[in-house]
Amino acid sequence: MPLISEQHFRSVENLVFEWARAIDENRVEAICELLVPQGRYTVTSRFNSDRGLPMAIIDCHSAAQLRDRIKSMRLANVYEPQHYRHLISGVQIVAAEHGLLEVRSNFVVVRTLELDGDIKLFASGQCQDRVDISQGEPRFVQRRFIYDSRAVETLMIIPL
Amino acid sequence: MCPDPQTTSPVTNPVNPASPTSPMSPVVGLRPWPTQGFTRVPYWVYSDPQVYALEQARIFQGRSWHYLGLEAEVPEPGCYKTTYIGEQSVLLTRAEDGSLHAMLNRCAHRGNMVCREAFGQTKKLYCVYHAWSYKLNGELSHAAFQHGLRGEGGLPTDFKLAEHGLRQLRVATLCGLVFASFSAEVEPLEDWLGEVASGIRRVLHKPLKVLGYDTQRIHANWKAYHENPRDSYHANILHTFYGTFGLSRQSQESGMVLDQHGRHVYFFTKAGTEKTSADYQATASNLRSHNDALSLEDPSILKWQDEFGDGVSVQILTAYPSFVLHQIANSLATRQLLPKGPGQCDLVWTYFGFADDDEATTRRRLAQANLAGSAGLISVEDAAVCEMMHRAISDGASGESFIEMGGRELDSGGASKLSERAIRNFWHNYRQDMGL
Numbered sequence: 001m002p003l004i005s006e007q008h009f010r011s012v013e014n015l016v017f018e019w020a021r022a023i024d025e026n027r028v029e030a031i032c033e034l035l036v037p038q039g040r041y042t043v044t045s046r047f048n049s050d051r052g053l054p055m056a057i058i059d060c061h062s063a064a065q066l067r068d069r070i071k072s073m074r075l076a077n078v079y080e081p082q083h084y085r086h087l088i089s090g091v092q093i094v095a096a097e098h099g100l101l102e103v104r105s106n107f108v109v110v111r112t113l114e115l116d117g118d119i120k121l122f123a124s125g126q127c128q129d130r131v132d133i134s135q136g137e138p139r140f141v142q143r144r145f146i147y148d149s150r151a152v153e154t155l156m157i158i159p160l
Numbered sequence: 161m162c163p164d165p166q167t168t169s170p171v172t173n174p175v176n177p178a179s180p181t182s183p184m185s186p187v188v189g190l191r192p193w194p195t196q197g198f199t200r201v202p203y204w205v206y207s208d209p210q211v212y213a214l215e216q217a218r219i220f221q222g223r224s225w226h227y228l229g230l231e232a233e234v235p236e237p238g239c240y241k242t243t244y245i246g247e248q249s250v251l252l253t254r255a256e257d258g259s260l261h262a263m264l265n266r267c268a269h270r271g272n273m274v275c276r277e278a279f280g281q282t283k284k285l286y287c288v289y290h291a292w293s294y295k296l297n298g299e300l301s302h303a304a305f306q307h308g309l310r311g312e313g314g315l316p317t318d319f320k321l322a323e324h325g326l327r328q329l330r331v332a333t334l335c336g337l338v339f340a341s342f343s344a345e346v347e348p349l350e351d352w353l354g355e356v357a358s359g360i361r362r363v364l365h366k367p368l369k370v371l372g373y374d375t376q377r378i379h380a381n382w383k384a385y386h387e388n389p390r391d392s393y394h395a396n397i398l399h400t401f402y403g404t405f406g407l408s409r410q411s412q413e414s415g416m417v418l419d420q421h422g423r424h425v426y427f428f429t430k431a432g433t434e435k436t437s438a439d440y441q442a443t444a445s446n447l448r449s450h451n452d453a454l455s456l457e458d459p460s461i462l463k464w465q466d467e468f469g470d471g472v473s474v475q476i477l478t479a480y481p482s483f484v485l486h487q488i489a490n491s492l493a494t495r496q497l498l499p500k501g502p503g504q505c506d507l508v509w510t511y512f513g514f515a516d517d518d519e520a521t522t523r524r525r526l527a528q529a530n531l532a533g534s535a536g537l538i539s540v541e542d543a544a545v546c547e548m549m550h551r552a553i554s555d556g557a558s559g560e561s562f563i564e565m566g567g568r569e570l571d572s573g574g575a576s577k578l579s580e581r582a583i584r585n586f587w588h589n590y591r592q593d594m595g596l
Contacts (some may be wrong), residue, residue, distance in 0.1 A: 069537065
């Protein structure tokens, strides 16, 4: 693997943090700007991934589809008021080729329900991302969240 | 292989059929049901631990069939799936001769869990604790050191392997669905499903292929969820996606089919068949679910193919007490409802297509999986309302629901979707099975 500069690593790490902070600060729409227009955003379980099963609970084949999902979240769907808090660790660049970096990181999302203030460990897992650093600001070409449990707590309406 | 699907038309089922089962012995110590009967449900029935324990015995181990999975999940000899009926861990296996078997996942020796994995393939079922080894059909073939060693120890000489197999359940299949029962008395599966089997035959008309899984952990009593797909009244009100994008609207050509005992039900609707009327327009404009501001940047997710050739865009089929089969556009899935205590249930969604689907069809099914399940743009709110209801009623002390949409009788509302007929019929059967 070609040597990744400290600067590149920091900018990739910053991208991963930027996505999480946008969601946690309730600026969820902002994550669509961090994905290239034809980028892919997928959320699936380790249960499916380990078995090579293609079904994912969220599968957006473009930033437009992700915008549609977020619009549905804002305008259409019914759910208890809630927030996420992402905790991210282990950001690593594991491969690099032609300006595309393979990135791995771990995540835990804590979900807070606003009404009674209930806190729950909502999801943990790994991100398998592909990041384009060839165009100035790094952008996700692909984000794949693989959550560890085969089960989802109640519902996932805010994207991870 | 499943017979060709029948064309179904809405049927009005006969009035108040007699139950074939003898009434359960009445329960001592529980509060009485409201005098109005099945048009009211006392809220304690969703939270009382004594009721929950009785359900495990009288419903889940009672005179019903329970969905275990798809034949496609255990495709070859030696394949097994670990699942549940109620809270009881159960194994589904395919034996060497291709036959299917269902049994308790509990060693006949001292109760250890025999299989620990969700899916696997094995030559024998082997309990790690004392090496008791069973054939794929659950018969005990070997108990370690049965004859002792050097003349010492061992099991009594009258020990018979044949008496210590894994406890067997009855198994039945229909169009690639596998059901099992603890009951020797319940009628054969197709008779038990009655007219509702036609909804299964319509969809599952050729071999299946599993696409993936999603378990939705709902913090509510299992009955709160089971009522939901039987509730056609809510579908076009709560779920904005249905109404706004026309996959399902009250004004469309639609119908409802129940079996003769009202245990099971399916609804169907045909997108694009809207008949406008003044009363529909007046109500629709007030519904939050008819949101003209919601337009998709990429509406390709809504493109569907009429693969069954009858114009039905949505069919939701519910079998008592814990099974759903859905066709939503081209998304196909089963939903298995597993109770986990009075205040929680796990809804296991199994998505599938047909074994001969081409790549484009599979991609369409996977794209439309975005509409259903734990992150479903249509269905996500079902879990939310179940949980909110569970919290709102959980003082356990007072209150009852009111179920008179469509009328007050088991046949009131006919085949109209604007009816809670299928919910009244659930409670009618539940009360009979439970003796409440």
